[in-house]
Amino acid sequence: MLAETICSAVSAAGLGIAAITAYRKRYLAATRIAAYALVPVGLVMTGVIDWVSGIVFDPSVWIGFGLLGLAWLLFMATRAVERRGGSTRRERKAARAASRSGAVAPAASSPTLTSGAGASAAQPQDRSGKKPQRGSGGDDFSDIEAILKKHGI
Structure with missing residues (x-):
């Protein structure tokens, strides 16, 4: 009324x-x-x-709204935890296995550090001690090597 x-x-x-x-x-x-x-x-x-x-x-309606708000807060909290790093058990297991395996790229060649006149003749060696062939990957950086040689580096 x-x-x-x-x-x-x-x-x-x-x-x-x-x-x-x-x-x-x-x-x-x-x-x-x-x-x-x-x-x-x-x-x-x-x-x-x-x-x-x-x-x-009606008080029961307000209790219902309160429960809906609580449910929404719980959903948002679980999403925030997931985004911050709540990884699954499989992801953690895969990360541990990857860290135990060693190097990320085991076949990568180690850099050579030479100085002086012999720098132009030196070729990088991989872990097995073999020198790579000229046609396989040595030409990829030939222009960079030429620029560095020009500047005396």
Whole structure:
């Protein structure tokens, strides 16, 4: 009953403001204000206000909203933990196996550090002690070697 009285008062005040606006010859604005003023009375007459007031003043509804909020917080917390590094057991096992296996690229050649005149004739050696052939990978860096030689490096 209180909600219906409040809605009726709001509608009456809105219609009064619309009348004053129309008196000032602002008919478009007055029509818009009158439309907004009629909404609360329309809600009362359709029963929406009774339904909303039943929800607002019912404690079990608020407990339900609280439980929904708690469920949402739990979902967000689990997503945050997953993003920060909550890896699965399989991922951790694979990471441990990879760390035990040693080098990432075992067939990679070690760099040669030579200085002086013999630097141009030196070729890098892989771990087996064999020199790579010229056609296989030595030509890939020939332009870089030429630039470095030009600058005396």
